[in-house]
Amino acid sequence: MEDLFGDALLRWQRIESILHTVFSDYGFSEIRTPALEKIEVFSRSVGDTTDIVEKQMYTITDVSKEVLVLRPEGTASFMRAVVEHQLHQLAGPQRYYYYLPMFRHERPQKGRLRQFYQFGGELIQDPSPEADAEIICLVDSLFRKIGLKDFRTRLNSVGCVDCRPKYREVLVQFLKGHPIHDNLCDQCKLRLERAPLRVLDCKNESCRSVAAQAPRIPDHLCSPCSAHHSQVQTSLKALGVPFENDSTIVRGLDYYTRSAFEFTSSLLGAQDALGGGGRYDGLSAQFGKAHFPGVGFAAGMERVILALDAATGNEAPIRRPSIFLAPLGPRAFDLLFKLSFDLKRAGLQTEMSYDRAKGLKNILKLADKRDSTWTVVIGDDEIAKQKALVKEMKTGTQSEIALSEIATFLTARMARAT
Numbered sequence: 439m440e441d442l443f444g445d446a447l448l449r450w451q452r453i454e455s456i457l458h459t460v461f462s463d464y465g466f467s468e469i470r471t472p473a474l475e476k477i478e479v480f481s482r483s484v485g486d487t488t489d490i491v492e493k494q495m496y497t498i499t500d501v502s503k504e505v506l507v508l509r510p511e512g513t514a515s516f517m518r519a520v521v522e523h524q525l526h527q528l529a530g531p532q533r534y535y536y537y538l539p540m541f542r543h544e545r546p547q548k549g550r551l552r553q554f555y556q557f558g559g560e561l562i563q564d565p566s567p568e569a570d571a572e573i574i575c576l577v578d579s580l581f582r583k584i585g586l587k588d589f590r591t592r593l594n595s596v597g598c599v600d601c602r603p604k605y606r607e608v609l610v611q612f613l614k615g616h617p618i619h620d621n622l623c624d625q626c627k628l629r630l631e632r633a634p635l636r637v638l639d640c641k642n643e644s645c646r647s648v649a650a651q652a653p654r655i656p657d658h659l660c661s662p663c664s665a666h667h668s669q670v671q672t673s674l675k676a677l678g679v680p681f682e683n684d685s686t687i688v689r690g691l692d693y694y695t696r697s698a699f700e701f702t703s704s705l706l707g708a709q710d711a712l713g714g715g716g717r718y719d720g721l722s723a724q725f726g727k728a729h730f731p732g733v734g735f736a737a738g739m740e741r742v743i744l745a746l747d748a749a750t751g752n753e754a755p756i757r758r759p760s761i762f763l764a765p766l767g768p769r770a771f772d773l774l775f776k777l778s779f780d781l782k783r784a785g786l787q788t789e790m791s792y793d794r795a796k797g798l799k800n801i802l803k804l805a806d807k808r809d810s811t812w813t814v815v816i817g818d819d820e821i822a823k824q825k826a827l828v829k830e831m832k833t834g835t836q837s838e839i840a841l842s843e844i845a846t847f848l849t850a851r852m853a854r855a856t
């Protein structure tokens with residue numbers, strides 16, 4: 439779990455403001471759900487045999503003996519909130535986004551944390567393939583606006599309750615009946631019994647070569663799923679969104695039906711998924727009597743930032759121009775103390791040292807450390823002349839400005855600098 443501050447946090451904030459804008463451009467409004475949920479919210483819906491539910495949930499038994507979980511993912515919490523507030527009863531498709539911390543007790547490594555931030559979008563009440571294409575196009579827009587160029591969009595269909603069990607049988611038969619069965623890693627040998635589709639997205643080299651020879655799920659879809667899958671592709675082509683078909687994308691959560699997709703970056707190393715998502719038409723039934731379709735995605739903020747940093751080399755964040763006030767003597771102190779708040783109230787980022795014993799050299803040193811754009815120096819001489827010395831720190835240029843004009847002068851300069 440990470441502490442966030444300083445320049446790193448400024449880079450986060452730049453991205454956060456892009457997220458809010460792009461989600462809003464696409465007609466998504468924000469939703470914030472609590473960090474703690476009842477355990478049933480996830481165990482039922484994400485799937486009892488998934489890694490998340492089996493091993494990764496932070497569970498808390500509270501004083502009333504209720505078992506609560508720190509949210510490991512956003513979609514189940516979102517669906518709980520939708521049903522609780524009857525949001526699916528509102529007219530037409532509904533679009534929501536979230537930007538929230540998630541918690542998974544995983545083995546930490548680069549790009550894999552125990553508290554991490556996800557931004558995600560969910561579109562409910564629209565069963566059409568165009569809705570799936572919209573979500574993928576939204577992610578493409580988000581990543582590009584953020585400045586990510588090197589990412590790949592992989593698309594698959596995991597079928598529905600009709601065709602997936604049949605494919606599952608075909609796959610298990612293939613995996614068990616073939617000599618390559620021995621090539622599977624120990625975990626995949628277990629998966630074969632409980633979640634055979636997950637063998638397809640195992641990262642292990644020998645499992646990958648088995649997956650490459652395995653029957654492909656798109657060849658085993660029922661005709662409505664097949665038609666849906668091809669229309670998603672047609673829509674993405676019409677929108678000019680680059681993607682590739684990848685029949686090994688099966689996702690690690692149980693609620694998906696039809697489209698499943700992942701966004702990866704070669705800049706990330708082993709944990710190369712920037713984000714993932716898909717359609718989850720059966721999920722609402724886990725939360726009550728209502729049945730309504732949904733499709734969505736979530737991306738990992740830390741991974742997005744790692745990929746950006748790898749591409750751009752940890753770019754210095756853009757800072758707001760700022761002012762540092764340097765009083766020399768008690769009269770100047772009182773004058774600048776008042777001025778500093780006039781400037782703050784006028785919306786100019788301003789700081790003044792309250793250490794009355796500090797000499798000019800030390801004040802300027804501090805102003806330099808703060809990366810201030812201007813320093814305003816006033817001593818008794820300046821007060822006598824009713825003028826201040828305004829120094830532009832980058833160039834060293836100094837100007838004498840009438841005391842009554844400082845705020846106007848700096849406001850005008852500031853407007854030019856932003």
Ligand code: HAM
Pocket residue numbers: 510511512513514542544549550551552553554556558559560690691711712713714715716718733734735736737738739740741
């Ligand atoms: P997910 O694939 O489990 O999907 O997570 C989405 C993204 O969250 C991953 O691709 C990754 O970037 C990031 N992520 C996951 N675990 C970690 C971790 N331990 N440390 C850092 N980043 C991590 C979901 O969570 C689904 N709810 C997505 C979805 C939304 N499907 C439909 N709607």
